[in-house]
Amino acid sequence: MIASLRTKQPVVHCITNHVVSNFQANGLLALGASPIMGDAPEEAEELALLADALSLNIGTLNKVTLNSMIVAGKTANSKGIPVVLDPVGAGATSFRLTAIHQLLEEVDITVLRCNAGELAAIAGADWQAKGVDAGQGNVDVNEMALQIARKYKLIVAVTGETDIVTNGEAIEKIPYGTPLMSSVTGMGCLLSSVVAAFLAVSLVEPMVATTEALRFYALCGEKASEISQRPGSFQFAFLDELASTEQGIDNEPIRLEEDVIWKL
Amino acid sequence: MIASLRTKQPVVHCITNHVVSNFQANGLLALGASPIMGDAPEEAEELALLADALSLNIGTLNKVTLNSMIVAGKTANSKGIPVVLDPVGAGATSFRLTAIHQLLEEVDITVLRCNAGELAAIAGADWQAKGVDAGQGNVDVNEMALQIARKYKLIVAVTGETDIVTNGEAIEKIPYGTPLMSSVTGMGCLLSSVVAAFLAVSLVEPMVATTEALRFYALCGEKASEISQRPGSFQFAFLDELASTEQGIDNEPIRLEEDVIWKL
Amino acid sequence: MIASLRTKQPVVHCITNHVVSNFQANGLLALGASPIMGDAPEEAEELALLADALSLNIGTLNKVTLNSMIVAGKTANSKGIPVVLDPVGAGATSFRLTAIHQLLEEVDITVLRCNAGELAAIAGADWQAKGVDAGQGNVDVNEMALQIARKYKLIVAVTGETDIVTNGEAIEKIPYGTPLMSSVTGMGCLLSSVVAAFLAVSLVEPMVATTEALRFYALCGEKASEISQRPGSFQFAFLDELASTEQGIDNEPIRLEEDVIWKL
Numbered sequence: 093m094i095a096s097l098r099t100k101q102p103v104v105h106c107i108t109n110h111v112v113s114n115f116q117a118n119g120l121l122a123l124g125a126s127p128i129m130g131d132a133p134e135e136a137e138e139l140a141l142l143a144d145a146l147s148l149n150i151g152t153l154n155k156v157t158l159n160s161m162i163v164a165g166k167t168a169n170s171k172g173i174p175v176v177l178d179p180v181g182a183g184a185t186s187f188r189l190t191a192i193h194q195l196l197e198e199v200d201i202t203v204l205r206c207n208a209g210e211l212a213a214i215a216g217a218d219w220q221a222k223g224v225d226a227g228q229g230n231v232d233v234n235e236m237a238l239q240i241a242r243k244y245k246l247i248v249a250v251t252g253e254t255d256i257v258t259n260g261e262a263i264e265k266i267p268y269g270t271p272l273m274s275s276v277t278g279m280g281c282l283l284s285s286v287v288a289a290f291l292a293v294s295l296v297e298p299m300v301a302t303t304e305a306l307r308f309y310a311l312c313g314e315k316a317s318e319i320s321q322r323p324g325s326f327q328f329a330f331l332d333e334l335a336s337t338e339q340g341i342d343n344e345p346i347r348l349e350e351d352v353i354w355k356l
Numbered sequence: 357m358i359a360s361l362r363t364k365q366p367v368v369h370c371i372t373n374h375v376v377s378n379f380q381a382n383g384l385l386a387l388g389a390s391p392i393m394g395d396a397p398e399e400a401e402e403l404a405l406l407a408d409a410l411s412l413n414i415g416t417l418n419k420v421t422l423n424s425m426i427v428a429g430k431t432a433n434s435k436g437i438p439v440v441l442d443p444v445g446a447g448a449t450s451f452r453l454t455a456i457h458q459l460l461e462e463v464d465i466t467v468l469r470c471n472a473g474e475l476a477a478i479a480g481a482d483w484q485a486k487g488v489d490a491g492q493g494n495v496d497v498n499e500m501a502l503q504i505a506r507k508y509k510l511i512v513a514v515t516g517e518t519d520i521v522t523n524g525e526a527i528e529k530i531p532y533g534t535p536l537m538s539s540v541t542g543m544g545c546l547l548s549s550v551v552a553a554f555l556a557v558s559l560v561e562p563m564v565a566t567t568e569a570l571r572f573y574a575l576c577g578e579k580a581s582e583i584s585q586r587p588g589s590f591q592f593a594f595l596d597e598l599a600s601t602e603q604g605i606d607n608e609p610i611r612l613e614e615d616v617i618w619k620l
Numbered sequence: 621m622i623a624s625l626r627t628k629q630p631v632v633h634c635i636t637n638h639v640v641s642n643f644q645a646n647g648l649l650a651l652g653a654s655p656i657m658g659d660a661p662e663e664a665e666e667l668a669l670l671a672d673a674l675s676l677n678i679g680t681l682n683k684v685t686l687n688s689m690i691v692a693g694k695t696a697n698s699k700g701i702p703v704v705l706d707p708v709g710a711g712a713t714s715f716r717l718t719a720i721h722q723l724l725e726e727v728d729i730t731v732l733r734c735n736a737g738e739l740a741a742i743a744g745a746d747w748q749a750k751g752v753d754a755g756q757g758n759v760d761v762n763e764m765a766l767q768i769a770r771k772y773k774l775i776v777a778v779t780g781e782t783d784i785v786t787n788g789e790a791i792e793k794i795p796y797g798t799p800l801m802s803s804v805t806g807m808g809c810l811l812s813s814v815v816a817a818f819l820a821v822s823l824v825e826p827m828v829a830t831t832e833a834l835r836f837y838a839l840c841g842e843k844a845s846e847i848s849q850r851p852g853s854f855q856f857a858f859l860d861e862l863a864s865t866e867q868g869i870d871n872e873p874i875r876l877e878e879d880v881i882w883k884l
Contacts, residue, residue, distance in 0.1 A: 109657070110374040110638040110641055111641040111642050111645050111657045112642060113374055113375040113416075114375050114376060114378055114379060114541060114542070114642055115642060117375050117541035117542075118540060118541050118587065118588070118591070121539050121540065121541055121587065122539065122587045122588065127541070128445070128448065129373070129375045129415065129416060130415070130416055130417070130445070130448070130449070131416055131418075132416065132417060132418035132419070132451070133418075134417075134418065134419065134449075134451040135417075135448070135449035135450075135451040135452065138448065138449035138450065138451070139448060139449060142448060151657065151658070152641075152657060152658055152659055152660070153658070153660060153662075153663075154659075154660035154661075154662065154684070155660070155662065156418070181656070181658070184656070184658070184663070184666065184667060184670060185658070185662075185663035185666035185667060186663075186666065187660070187662040187663040187666070188663065275649050275650065275863070276646060276649065277642060277645035277646050277649055277655070278642070278645075320860075322650075322859075322860035322863050322864055323646065323649065323650045323859055323860065323863050324646070324650065324855070324856035324857060324858065324859025324860040324862075324863070325856050325857070325859075325860055327588070327646070327856065327859075328588035328589050328591065328592060328856060329588060329589070330588065331586075331587055331588025331589075331591075332584075332586035332587065332588040332589055334588075335539070335586050335587050335588070336586055374638040377638055377639040377680075378639050378640060378642055378643060378805060378806070381639050381805035381806075382804060382805050382851065382852070382855070385803055385804065385805055385851065386803065386851045386852065391805070392709070392712070393637070393639045393679065393680060394679070394680055394681070394709070394712070394713070395680055395682075396680070396681060396682035396683070396715070398681075398682065398683065398713075398715040399681075399712070399713035399714075399715040399716065402712065402713035402714065402715070403712060403713060406712060420682070591852070592852035592853050592855065592856060593852060593853070594852065595850075595851055595852025595853075595855075596848075596850035596851065596852040596853055598852075599803070599850050599851050599852070600850055
């Protein structure tokens with residue numbers, strides 16, 4: 093799938109936060125996608141019309157960019173391109189949680205990409221987040237993911253020590269990656285747009301595309317951690333891996349494996 | 357010219373997009389210039405008054421920053437400092453194209469620094485852009501650049517496989533650089549402010565200053581590509597080269613060469 | 621102190637400029653802190669309530685983020701967490717200077733972290749700044765710092781060739797660091813939030829915490845300069861050092877040394 097992504101070079105429209113916008117654009121370019129980062133309501137519709145996928149991220153949300161997201165989201169829906177939502181720090185403030193619910197109601201989201209703490213906030217579950225980081229809790233993450241996937245009819249991708257992807261029926265687990273990935277700001281944000289780029293080249297199988305995106309990303313993380321174990325240099329080793337990792341997918345497809353899927 | 361730039365350390369006021377603002381500021385610092393990045397209308401005039409050059413970039417434009425650009429641009433004009441406009445994604449939305457034409461009409465732009473797709477959008481020519489990237493078309497880029505340079509009485513610098521610089525009379529070609537430069541977000545944006553910094557130390561010869569800026573930049577790209585061929589590490593190797601490349605200009609001036617200029 | 625910081629992982633709420641927000645978040649993560657970067661007035665109060673320290677930076681200030689800063693600052697005060705103010709380019713515009721005075725009056729600032737030019741602007745002293753950089757002047761920086769510390773009842777930390785920290789009574793001098801630190805944008809901005817993180821784990825001794833933060837930071841700079849003398853690679857070597865430098869503080873505390881304190 094990465095090979096066809098690099099051939100197609102899908103245009104990914106990102107409405108994202110100013111903390112990670114550079115890293116996200118560089119990550120998409122390294123991957124082989126073509127980022128558009130405009131976030132003004134004045135051009136949200138036209139930019140979404142140019143795109144092959146839309147990636148929404150509420151990391152430094154305000155009323156203006158929320159408006160852009162609604163407009164771009166509806167445009168993406170009418171055009172039939174995938175929409176990924178990254179609900180950064182979902183439980184941190186009522187403004188964020190309200191915005192997420194508005195987005196989930198007014199826009200047809202294809203994939204919700206989050207961490208366990210954000211998922212718990214959306215589900216209204218008991219969870220102790222750490223600022224905008226994942227934190228910890230006693231809720232069953234698999235169960236929460238399944239519920240949210242069914243409730244909103246979308247794919248939920250929860251990253252953590254073991255990533256999970258579910259469409260509300262099957263759950264795929266991705267036990268790869270490295271803890272170093274949480275030492276770089278925007279690793280989750282960039283992943284969400286990488287998922288958008290993978291969806292753009294395989295929208296007919298969004299569950300497969302999402303799972304492959306997470307596997308590819310985790311593999312890049314593991315390879316970069318062989319270059320450096322320190323966050324500054326790891327960050328750029330990771331961008332390098334996004335550009336050069338082949339994953340051999342076209343020869344030997346990494347697909348949903350029977351042993352890690354369990355039907356419900 | 358780079359030596360006098362490092363001695364004078366010109367203050368370059370950048371009103372730019374949040375995707376590249378960090379890279380642009382770091383690039384200017386590495387070069388030896390002194391960046392000011394404030395973009396609020398509340399201080400646009402005062403910041404422009406402190407500057408030796410103004411660099412405008414519409415990458416994540418909105419109504420507020422457009423207003424800042426107009427105010428800063430008029431201040432720069434009244435003060436007689438150079439103004440560089442980078443019309444990022446010119447053809448992507450009507451908001452951008454309208455803003456560019458407003459800037460071209462209300463502000464005396466010294467150099468328009470763009471890619472072929474953006475130039476085509478400004479010229480109203482038939483061109484297929486790829487999101488906000490250059491894309492391709494059948495129009496003669498040289499001819500377009502000459503027309504725009506004459507129409508708006510400015511210098512047009514179009515980057516691509518071979519860069520061109522024209523004042524509407526002569527065309528200088530710069531066949532240097534590396535394709536890696538398009539794998540890092542903001543390489544064009546940073547170039548536009550590097551042009552502004554070069555203009556600040558040689559405003560009497562803007563055509564020469566622009567051409568030297570593009571040559572210097574392309575040379576830094578080539579040198580960085582000898583350090584790394586991968587986008588993450590290339591990005592920082594490039595900043596390193598901006599800081600250390602001497603170009604031997606003072607000993608052996610790189611100036612407009614007769615053989616690559618053709619009078620019209 | 622760095623060991624207890626890494627154990628406690630304090631949440632630092634940063635309302636900062638878009639040029640350095642990525643570097644600041646990555647620096648805090650590398651250090652072992654947990655950054656929150658939301659800057660909208662809609663959530664300023666709730667985010668500050670989640671935080672262990674607040675870091676305010678006016679680098680690309682506008683009316684909206686100034687409002688966020690006031691709200692978050694008052695919330696931090698009522699909660700009793702430390703507040704660090706970084707008055708970037710204080711003397712550059714009247715908008716900045718007015719905003720700084722408003723913040724100093726309406727919010728109880730714990731530490732003012734600035735360069736000599738910014739301090740002079742706040743003090744109303746005669747000084748020639750270079751854009752938003754420090755510049756130079758004939759005023760006695762020690763005397764200015766003492767005056768401002770007494771006037772606003774806060775700690776003043778002025779960075780430069782030799783850093784100074786004063787609470788209006790004692791002055792601590794930190795003659796470490798490397799000139800390379802001024803070749804990377806946001807080094808001062810990140811330092812301000814590092815001070816906030818140190819304060820969060822030692823609020824009872826803010827003078828000690830601030831001094832240790834500056835020493836730790838300068839030490840990381842010196843160590844990174846042994847990795848690279850060029851600004852691109854230095855930047856990431858510096859993040860690496862923030863993550864790995866131990867400083868042996870817990871075994872052999874780096875505290876206010878008698879020989880560098882002089883009582884007034």
